[in-house]
Structures are given as structure tokens and as C-alpha cells.
Amino acid sequence: MLGFSRMKFSVKPVVVAGAAVLIAAIGVISCGSAPSAFLVRGPGGSGNVPPTLTILQPSSNLTRGQGDGFIISWSDSDPDDNALISFDLISTTSNVVVPLVSGIPENDNLGPDSFTVSTTLIPVGSYNIRGTINDGTNDPVVAFALTTATVPQRVIVQIVEAGQGVPTQPPSVAIASPLFDLSVTQDDTVFIQIVPSLIGDRPYDRDSITTMWLVLDLDDNPLNDDPANADPNQIIFITQRTIAEGDANPLNINFRVDLTAVPPRPGGLPYFIRATIDDGTNPRVHHYAVGRLHITQLAAGLVDLANVGKSITGSRFYGFNPGANFGSRVTGITDFDADGVDDFIMVAQFGNPRNVGPVGEAYLIYGLNQQRYGGTISANSTADTVPGVIFEAPPVRRFLSPGLFATPPGAHTHGITDVNILPDYTGDGRPELIFGLPYVIGAFDTTDYDPADDDVEGSADEDVTVEVVVRQGQVTVQIGDAGALTTSTSYTMQDTTISTVVPNTNLGSAQSLNWQNDGGGTAQWALIKFPNILDQIPDGPFDIDITTVNATLELRTFFPGVSANVHQALTDFTESTTYDSFAVNGGDPEAGVDFRI
Secondary structure (H helix, E strand, C coil): CCCCCCCCCCCCCCCCCCCCCCCEECEEEECCCCCCCCCCCCCCCCCCCCCEEEEEECCCCEEEECCCCEEEEEEEECCCCCCEEEEEEEECCCCCEEEEEEEEECCCCCCCEEEEECCCCCCCEEEEEEEEEECCCCCCEEEECECCCCCCCECEEEEECCCCCCCCCCCCCEEEECCCCEEECCCCEEEEEEECCCCCCCCCCCCCCEEEEEEEECCCCHHHCCHHHCCCCCEEEEEEEEECCCCCCCEEEEEECCCCCCCCCHHHCCEEEEEEEECCCCCCEEEEEEEEEEECECCCCCCCHHHECCCECCCEEECCCCCCCEEEEEEECCCCCCCCCCCEEEEECCCCHHHCCCCCEEEEECCCCCCCECCEEEHHHECCCECEEEEECCCCCEEEECCEEECCCCCCECCCCEEEEECCCCCCCCCEEEEECCCECCCCCCCCCCCCCCCCCCCCCCCCCEEEEEECCEEEEEECCCCCEEEECCCCCEEEEEECCCCCCCCCCCCCCCCEECCCCCEEEEEEECCCHHHHCCCCCCCCCCCCCCCCCCCCCCCCCCCCCCCEECCCCCCCCCHHHHCCCCCCCCECCCEEC
16 A cells, blocks of 8 residues: 545444454545445345446546546446445556555445545556455456547556646636525525536536535635535535536536534524535636525514524625615515516615716515525625616706716705506506606606607707717717717727638738739738727717718728729628628629628
């Protein structure tokens, strides 16, 4: 035996008089659950089923530097005995056996099981992986790790000196749900979704099989415990999964709360939901869910509101802006989103939406089906992590000129003072909301309920010239006679060229564009696009009807030829467009189809 590491078993220890069990390992082991009951036969009993063992991973050859681990995963069975499993490495040159672990109880109920091999003390060399399962009745059953080729071969593990192993990419893991704190009690089910990443599209691990543990952490420090050897004073084990190389599928886990295993915490402290992933080589990666679990009970008698969301079922929502009077009005509004669960709305009388001033906000919170909000929740997380909608009161302002607004001296508002529901006036099966804003100076109304009279601001529509200038990534906008306003300093146009010489080649963007037509079938076109340029016009509290668009394109010319024509493109393109993919009808761009004459 070369050395020892800590190991984890989810079985409870059983002491049998006159017997001893030896467990030795190089690495970290993790099994699914306790072995099931088995049938004991008397002397001469017959019909004993031999055990089975299949090594699932690794299924391809691998190289590891000393100190870089790898994972063995397997499935096993023995319906009538409590068989024991061992693993070792066998040298491909000398047949020397290097023991890895022994005395692992087989497990019929869950799988696959896994074991992380530590290679620090394994001599440099080439090895096969061998597993053995022995029920003490039948002959031991031996299995080797095999490749997945058409003709399977034994997997070869090449151990090289420390630092000479092939670098592997670290794994990735994230918890996508729950996104907010929950109040839970006995037999509640918590849906937990685990994904490779919350941003981007990637697998859990591109080049290694991994072991993922899901636990409830008593703190938010993943470095003071070991999920492979779970200490209930630090973490509570939920489940373990072996994830194949390149797998990117979400893991959906329904966790049933058992108060004997997940008791209420002192002072209403929460449990932190954590996923830990290990590829056996790189440092483990950890991720905590945004939402935490609070073990609570229903309110009864005299309730201290400070305990709501901690030990009493419920949640405390808190505001964001000082002086906003969050919670000045809270009311139920029946089922606003038609999901069969009632919803409620909270008012911050002087909420400050997007820093326009203390004009008022309201937060509509959708009720949860078979779930309860818990802990403390920021009102500003509404429509982000908490399902709902934020309503903003109109800002205090007056109309100066098209696109320009300012707050008149002495203008103020009393904010939102009330909210209520009205019957369904739109026929969509849902109630309507009505807000009370008793006093607002400068509130702008964009709707004219009587088109026969003047418009709502007392003047007719006005034609205004809006000039948008793009130069070297900077965008300036001038509305009417007002001063020019810079709206962006990082605007990016799109450009490429397409050519009959290389019709299926993506020429991409370039510092300069070239075009030509020699009349003999060799032609090249330059394509230029200013995406969403009209979005650079600042928003105003009115609808802008753009009736006419004129554009002037200024080009700096190098090595000028005879002449060139500029047309408005009718066919869209990207910087990956080629000659073969541009024209609607194929071939050369066609006037009236791909561009305007």
C-alpha cells in the first residue's frame, strides 16, 4: 500500500462480532447509498448469483502527471450478498500491481459510484485499470476499464513525472434555480437545476469525466469541508452525479425536505445550496445558488416580525432607495398572471425609478405554485430573479423642445399613494390595475383620448430634423436647433466584401474595402451596414414618426479607379456573408432585388 487518503461512505458502520473489515485507498471514494438487504443461505445453499462489476470511466487512454488525479466510475450488483470491491493498476510492462482501494461495499440501488485516484505516490509507468468484486461465495469477478472503440481495448493510464502531464481544462458548474430564498418544512420539494454555466454555452468539462456533489452548506465557505467525505456538522449531502466528458445537459433535481436530516438551524440561519464539481486533476469548482433554504413553521399566536423568513414561514421584502416609503401600500390583486395562484403588489410611494427622482414605484409579485418565498428579498430583484413586474410613475418634467426636457422650478409630486384592482375590462380573463397619483407637476401624457381637439400638449405635431453623425465609432445626435449630443463612443458598423474570385470565402471585415468590375466576370462588391443607427436617437415621452430618411456616406479613397456607384442594400448581410450566400436569386447582386437603383 502506497498511502492513504480520506474517504467517504454514505453507509452507516455495522459492527459484527468476530469479523473485521479492512478499507485502504489511494484517493477519495464516494458511493451512492447504503447496501440493500441480502438473503443469507445456510451451508450447502445453492442458487447464489455471482456479482457483476462494470468500469464505466475512463473509457479512453489518458496521461497524468504525478499529483494529477483521475476518476474511476463503475456500476455493480449482487442481489444476494454484500460483496466488496477493490481497484488496482497493473503495469503493462512488468505486471506489477499497484493497489488503489479495497473494501468498497457494492451497491445495487444507486449508481454509478466513483473514486478519485491520487497519483502522487504511483510510480512513473504505463498501467491498466483492474476492478475486482468478491462476494465470498462465488469466484471473484474481475473487470478491466475498456475503450469504446469498435474492438474494445484495455484503457492505458500513462503516469509521467509531476508537471509533465497533458494540461486539462478545469470543469464548470452553476446552479440556475432557486433564484430567491424559500421557506420550507417537512416533505416540501425544492426544485434545483444545475447547469454548466449561467453565461455562455459550454459543457461541464470538455476533456474529463467529473464528479458533481450537491450539498447544503452551513456557511458559504466551500473550502472548509469535503463533499466526498461529508461531515454533517459542516454540510448535508443531497446527491452525487458522475458527468461524462462533454456533457452539457441540465441536471434537474427534486429535493424532498426531511427535517430529521435537515433540521431547523439556530436563530433561523439558512442553508446554502452548493454544487461542487471535480475532474480529478484541476482544483474543485464550487457554485452557490442565489436562493437559500430556511426551515420554518407557520405563524401562530404572537409573532416577532424579525423572525419572518427565518424561523416563521414568509419573507421580508426590503426597498432600495432611502426615503422611498417602500410598503406604504400592500394589497392582494387576485390572480393577475392567470396561473392559478394569487399575486400581490407593494408600493414605494416615493420610489426612484432609474434615478428620475422620487416619483413612486410599485412592485407586482407573482405567487408561487407549491412554493413559499423566504428569507429577505430585495424589491429591486423583481422581474429579475423574482417573478413579477415593476411599475414606474411618470417623471416630473416639462416640455421644452423636441427631445429635450427639464424639471421646472418648484415642480414636485406626491408619488403613488394607492393601488387597486378593477374588473376585467379587456376580456383577457385578468383583472386591471389602477394607481393613485394625486398630484404630479409635469406628468406627460402620450395618449390623446379626443383626437378632434388639439394634441395633449396643446400644440400640433411638429416636423423636426434629426441629424445622426457616425465618425470613428463616435455617434452624435442633433435634434432641431438644440446642441449636438454624444450618445455613443463605441458604435461599430459592419462591413465586408464579396468576390466572384472566391465565391464561397468569408472575407470578413477589413481596415479598407476594395471593389472592382473588369467586365470579364471578375467582380467584387463592398458591403457596409450601420446597424440600429436610429436607436441612437434619445427616447422621449412621445411617439416619433420618422417620415423621411436621408443619408450621406463620406469615404476616404485610396488608389481611386474610374468610378463607383453606391446603392441602398435591400438584402441583409453580416460580416460572414459570402458571394454565394448574398444574392437572393444567386449569382451577382440583382438590382431591385438585392439593392435599390
